[in-house]
Amino acid sequence: MLRIPCPYCGVRDEDEFRWGGQSHITRPGLDATETVWADYLFNRDNPKGIQYERWLHAFGCGRWFNLARHTVTHEILAAYRMGDPKPPLGRGAE
Amino acid sequence: MQSYSLATLLRQSLAGHRGWRAAWRSPEPKPSYDVVIVGAGGQGLATAYYLAKKHEIRNVAVLDKDYLGGGNTGRNTQVVRSNYFWPESAAFFNHSLKLFEAMARELDFNVMLSQRGILTLAHSHHEIEGLRRWANAIQVNAIDSELLTREAISRLVPLLKMDGRYPVYGGFIQRRGGMCRHDAVSWAYARAASALGVDIIQQCEVKGLRLAGDRIAGVETSKGSIAADRVMLAVAGHTSVLAKMAGLRLPINSMSLQAFVSEPIKPCLDTMLLSPVVHMYVSQSDRGEILWGGGADVYTSYAQRGGLPVLQDTVSALTELFPAFSRLRLMRQWAGIVDITPDTTPIMGKTPIAGLYISGGWGTGGYKAIPAGGDTMAYTVARNEPHPLIKSFGLDRFASGALIDEGAASGVAH
Numbered sequence: 001m002l003r004i005p006c007p008y009c010g011v012r013d014e015d016e017f018r019w020g021g022q023s024h025i026t027r028p029g030l031d032a033t034e035t036v037w038a039d040y041l042f043n044r045d046n047p048k049g050i051q052y053e054r055w056l057h058a059f060g061c062g063r064w065f066n067l068a069r070h071t072v073t074h075e076i077l078a079a080y081r082m083g084d085p086k087p088p089l090g091r092g093a094e
Numbered sequence: 095m096q097s098y099s100l101a102t103l104l105r106q107s108l109a110g111h112r113g114w115r116a117a118w119r120s121p122e123p124k125p126s127y128d129v130v131i132v133g134a135g136g137q138g139l140a141t142a143y144y145l146a147k148k149h150e151i152r153n154v155a156v157l158d159k160d161y162l163g164g165g166n167t168g169r170n171t172q173v174v175r176s177n178y179f180w181p182e183s184a185a186f187f188n189h190s191l192k193l194f195e196a197m198a199r200e201l202d203f204n205v206m207l208s209q210r211g212i213l214t215l216a217h218s219h220h221e222i223e224g225l226r227r228w229a230n231a232i233q234v235n236a237i238d239s240e241l242l243t244r245e246a247i248s249r250l251v252p253l254l255k256m257d258g259r260y261p262v263y264g265g266f267i268q269r270r271g272g273m274c275r276h277d278a279v280s281w282a283y284a285r286a287a288s289a290l291g292v293d294i295i296q297q298c299e300v301k302g303l304r305l306a307g308d309r310i311a312g313v314e315t316s317k318g319s320i321a322a323d324r325v326m327l328a329v330a331g332h333t334s335v336l337a338k339m340a341g342l343r344l345p346i347n348s349m350s351l352q353a354f355v356s357e358p359i360k361p362c363l364d365t366m367l368l369s370p371v372v373h374m375y376v377s378q379s380d381r382g383e384i385l386w387g388g389g390a391d392v393y394t395s396y397a398q399r400g401g402l403p404v405l406q407d408t409v410s411a412l413t414e415l416f417p418a419f420s421r422l423r424l425m426r427q428w429a430g431i432v433d434i435t436p437d438t439t440p441i442m443g444k445t446p447i448a449g450l451y452i453s454g455g456w457g458t459g460g461y462k463a464i465p466a467g468g469d470t471m472a473y474t475v476a477r478n479e480p481h482p483l484i485k486s487f488g489l490d491r492f493a494s495g496a497l498i499d500e501g502a503a504s505g506v507a508h
Contacts, residue, residue: 001402002393015403019393021347038493042345042436046334048396071348072396 005079008061020054022046023066024086048072052086095289098202117281118288123295126321127155129475130313131328132300132336134158135167136276136461137453138328139283139294140468141475143201146290148469149476154292155322157315159299163280166330169398169430170461171353171377171387173366175212175271177232177239182486183439183500184235186466189483193465194274203282205274206380212271212366213242213250217260221371229266241266253362259414260372272366273377279464303339303450310340310449324475326451331396331431333441333454340447344454345436345492349390350429351458352400354408356422358382363416372411384419386412390432390458400429432457437497442471442487443480451475452489 002014022044028036045051051071056064068078068089078087096102096115106113129145131138134156145151158164176188197205216222225241232239242265248256256262284294295317302314303325312321327336331348358381368375376386388408391401405427413420434457435441441455453471456463470481480488491497 014401034493034495038345039343042492043343044334044345044347045343046346046348046394048332048335048348051394053394069393071394074395074397 002074002076004055004067005076006057006060006063007065007079007081008063009057012057012060016057016059018056018058020056020064023052023054050077050089054082095202095285098204117285118294120296121293123155123157123293123298123315123317123320125318126312127293128153128322129324129326130154130320130322131156131326132313133165133328133330134162134280134284134294134296135165135328135330136163136280136283136464137456137467137471138326139163139280139287140464141326141328141453141471142292142294142468143283143287143290144469144472145476146287146292149472151476152291154287155320156287156292156294157298157300157313157320158294158296159316161296162284162294163277166430166432166456166460167280167464168277169353169428170276171375171385172273172276172461173212173271173375173377174207174274174462175268175366176237176462177212177214177228177266177268177271178235178500179228179231180498180500181235182498184232184237186470186483186487187462188235188237189469190463190466191270193469194462195270197274197279197282197465201282201286203278203285205278205282207272207274208380209270209272210365210377211267211269212368213247213265213267215247215265215367215369216263217369217371218263222264225264225266232268237268238270239266239268250365251363251367253416253418254367255415255417258417260369260411267365273379275380276461279461283464283468300336300339303336305340305447308446308448310447324449324451326453326471326475328453328471330454330456330460331433333433333452337445337452340445340450342445342447344441344452344489346433346441346455347394348396348431348433349393350395350397350400351387351390351432352404352408352427352429353385353387354405354427355379355383355385355425356419357425359384359422362418367415369411369415372415374408374411374415376412376416383425384422390434391429396431398429398431400427432460434458436492437499439498439500440467440487441489442467442484443474443489444478445489
């Protein structure tokens with residue numbers, strides 16, 4: 001069970017949240033090629049390590065935010081609002 | 095290859111079982127191969143076997159960072175079935191089921207195929223209508239499927255609670271579906287491939303892919319570098335990690351998929367049962383354990399352990415449907431890392447790097463695809479063109495938009 005620090009509500013159980021996939025993905029212009037659209041829509045980094053990802057506090061405040069989470073240890077290294085840049089991570093994070 | 099027959103068993107019994115030979119060779123890697131397959135799970139081993147058997151390409155190495163069949167092939171819940179919705183999936187998975195039916199004879203190995211039927215439940219009128227459409231689509235694809243009434247289901251699975259929180263309105267069954275022992279499948283392919291000259295190299299981790307321009311040139315491993323102008327990745331949950339070594343980014347998210355077994359009890363459940371709406375499926379193993387699973391954990395993970403919320407959800411679904419199981423003790427829980435694609439259809443075939451092939455995106459259903467995956471990928475690697483059965487499973491479908499949105503891939507709604 002993850003204990004997720006919602007930036008608006010504080011720490012809550014994983015059950016209240018919905019995972020929203022990789023964050024910081026920029027939508028291409030309308031004139032982009034099919035390959036660029038496919039990359040935007042479907043391709044993901046899927047890293048073994050730290051992932052910056054979106055979460056929705058579905059059964060809470062109902063707002064989206066970002067986490068920096070390690071995909072092997074599941075450690076949550078940062079929680080920050082949508083639109084904020086990737087935060088610097090502490091020592092021990094690669 | 096030492097044949098596994100009654101005569102051999104009798105001879106070995108009289109000789110005190112001292113004459114059994116190792117089922118496969120464990121050679122050191124050669125400096126180069128015609129084909130290198132990364133990942134000695136079912137898909138990798140089956141591909142190696144069919145390359146050697148059908149295409150006479152025998153200078154093949156199958157590398158694994160751990161022991162063979164130790165990943166998802168040895169962790170899944172052994173389900174084999176072909177009750178898929180779309181014609182592309184149906185043709186592919188039914189080819190696979192036919193190869194499972196012939197496997198014990200072909201590979202001279204008892205794979206313990208048990209076609210006990212797989213029953214899908216409906217808990218409302220709407221679901222019955224959905225299942226009827228699904229079951230009819232399967233019949234149109236010339237695959238067996240049969241709608242069952244409430245009464246027939248109750249007779250088939252007497253322990254099932256018919257009028258509980260999830261009332262049973264009906265269901266459909268594929269009687270050719272069932273279970274097949276997973277370790278035996280990987281061991282059978284390993285033994286047969288090794289006998290044909292394939293080198294299976296365990297504890298050999300691939301650390302990098304060597305490129306020469308836009309072509310693959312070999313792999314860097316923990317046992318040195320190996321040259322090969324054809325390399326196939328069959329690494330399940332780690333497909334993205336390996337593909338990144340060649341600079342590729344794939345439409346895959348890696349998730350934990352859990353399974354659970356209870357303590358063993360007397361035989362009481364002789365069919366596979368699946369309920370899409372409560373997201374749970376259950377069977378009883380030959381050892382008597384109740385074996386069940388559900389959906390993948392909801393976030394990406396490379397940790398082979400899984401989280402408690404899914405355990406709680408599947409256990410509550412199981413005990414609602416089978417109140418008799420509520421007194422059982424949970425004996426083991428484990429997880430494998432599955433590579434899930436946006437349309438839950440696998441990614442098979444060529445990549446933008448010449449000579450680099452992928453057998454991945456198997457998500458939660460790769461085990462049942464082992465024989466067909468091996469057969470079609472061997473064809474693809476040998477001829478450098480996709481086998482007709484997997485033409486529409488290529489990486490190019492994401493740009494063209496020809497997705498095969500196969501909700502039946504895991505038997506549940508996505």
